[in-house]
Amino acid sequence: MDERLADLKGLRLRIFCYLLQEGQVGVRQVQRALNLKSASHAAYHLTKLYETDIVNKTPDNRYKLKEEFQQKSVKINVMTEYYLLVGKFWPRTVFYSTYLVISLIIGLSLVFIDNLTVLRIYLILSLGLALAVSIYEVMHQLRALPWEEDDG
Numbered sequence: 001m002d003e004r005l006a007d008l009k010g011l012r013l014r015i016f017c018y019l020l021q022e023g024q025v026g027v028r029q030v031q032r033a034l035n036l037k038s039a040s041h042a043a044y045h046l047t048k049l050y051e052t053d054i055v056n057k058t059p060d061n062r063y064k065l066k067e068e069f070q071q072k073s074v075k076i077n078v079m080t081e082y083y084l085l086v087g088k089f090w091p092r093t094v095f096y097s098t099y100l101v102i103s104l105i106i107g108l109s110l111v112f113i114d115n116l117t118v119l120r121i122y123l124i125l126s127l128g129l130a131l132a133v134s135i136y137e138v139m140h141q142l143r144a145l146p147w148e149e150d151d152g
Contacts, residue, residue, distance in 0.1 A: 024064040091141040100131040
């Protein structure tokens with residue numbers, strides 16, 4: 001993990017994630033998108049990101065993430081790894097949950113094709129339990145996104 005990202009939290013982290021999604025932004029655009037009270041508040045945090053060498057400032061006063069931060073996956077602080085997909089951040093566990101759902105559907109379809117055995121019952125119950133735990137983790141991670149906090 002890059003040391004420059006170690007202290008990102010609250011509003012600065014929200015702005016960083018917004019820059020990941022949008023690419024290049026202006027101060028007013030950040031203010032409106034993140035529902036900030038003033039443009040100077042957005043400008044202050046964008047300037048701090050510029051001073052910590054995370055963003056570049058264009059001649060027309062727009063901000064863009066430095067090349068090394070423009071990626072589809074990012075690890076910040078103690079964050080779980082999130083992936084930018086279809087304009088939204090998803091925790092990595094979403095993909096594991098999807099795999100488990102597909103496996104459970106295949107397992108249940110095998111029960112209807114062939115007779116039910118103790119091994120198949122065990123596999124279906126194990127997949128169901130793993131899926132329940134995985135979905136719980138995904139929901140927990142989506143509710144506790146670290147950039148949803150506002151530190152002013």
